[in-house]
Amino acid sequence: MKLGVFAVLFSQKPLEEALDYIAAKGLEAVELGTGGYPGNAHCDPDTLLADAGKLKAFKHAVESRGLMISALSCHANPLHPQKAISSADDAIIRKTIELANRLEVPVVNTFSGCPGDHEDAKYPNWPVAPWPNDFQEILAWQWEKKVIPYWSEIGGIAEQNGVKIGLELHGGFSVHTPATLLRLREAAGKAIGANLDPSHMWWQGIDPVEAIKILGRENAIHHFHAKDTSIDYNNVNKHGVTDMQSYTLMMDRAWQFRSVGFGHDLKTWADIISTLRLVGYDYVVSIEHEDGLMSVEEGFSKAVQNLQQVLIKEPVGDMWWV
Known part of the structure; x- marks a missing residue:
């Protein structure tokens, strides 16, 4: 496995300065925002797709520092019922897939999105209870008319470009649990998978180790x-x-995001890393910082220190004791 970071943490820094800082911390990978909620401070698809020279220079800036791009991320709501929003979010997802192909980046991360409850809705509607039956009718309409058709099309485009889609299982969106991810994957194809973030499993009452399995x-x-x-x-x-x-109401909230090791101990994180290895995941572990008690630099640095203690980097050898 490789240790990386979702580099939107350092959007205030110029790209090369951010890359220098990340490499100096001993990391091997960066995940870059291309638009949507993360913004595109370091990686603007319009600029890079329009200019082969800038694309080559961008790739060199990353690789010359011994880094790789683990994913391009454009978290957004392409199913938003307001067409102005969904059209813009859909466009950035399509551009990001094209850019990932050009940069030879294997994964595009985003959200599944969440539709409204009918064609003329103005806002997303996230059903979370099976009764009254209205909620079941809304859920069925969303999946049959919006979620599955959209992601079937995007999954096909991703496959054509040699790219996988990592949907973050996040509350408020149609795909937010292992079950909803697998439901969509079955309908839309194997290009669709998870960008699994344990933080969102814990607050939903899901054990991340079991989610990984x-x-x-x-x-x-x-x-x-x-x-x-x-x-x-x-x-x-x-x-x-x-x-x-x-x-911001950290004293009163039921839960809050923390840097790695400050919500759960390192034994729990060792179990998570070991289970990733157990199921065959041998790619990047990308640090994301959203800790309201720490600065970006301190939260990131402590996450690096903690993960370096539990990350499994070397290939599995023969079981010499068997």
Whole structure:
């Protein structure tokens, strides 16, 4: 495995300065934002697709520092019921797939998106209860008319470009659990897989180790984010895991994102890394920082230090003791 980082943490730095900083920390990979929620401070598809010289220079800037690009990320909502939003998000996903092909990057990360509840809706509708039956009708319409058709088309485009799609299992979007990911994968093809982030499993009450086993059996993990979550069970009892309070209200929230090792101990992270190896994932572990108690530099540095203790880097040897 290789240790990497979702480089949008350093969007305020010029590309080459950010790459120097990342390489100096001993990392081997970068995940770059191309638009949508992460922005495109370091990697603008329009610029790079239009100019072969700039594309070559961009690739050299990464590779000359001993780094690789693990994924291009354009997290967005291509199923948003407002066409102005969904059209823009769809366009960036398609451009990012094309750019990934040109850069020989194997994975594009994004969200599945979430539709509205009918054709004239203005806002996404995320059903989370099976009753009253209205919710089941909304869910069926979303998947049959929006989710499966869209991702079947995008999955086909990704396959044609030699690219895999890593959908982040994130609350608020149609694909947010191992089951919903596998449902879509079965319908839309094996180019569709997970960008698995344990932080989103923990707050939903899902054990990331078991999620890795479930998805790993289907070879459905295309990329991996390293981010932690702490749970305040007193606040869970008050607000539930679907706590809608602002992330800034850290004393009152049921859960919050933390840097690796500050929500769960390193034994838990060692189990996660070992299970990734067990199911055959031998790609990049990409650090994501969204810790409200630490600066970007400190949260990132501590995540690096903690993960370096548990990351399994060398190939598996023969079982000499057997």
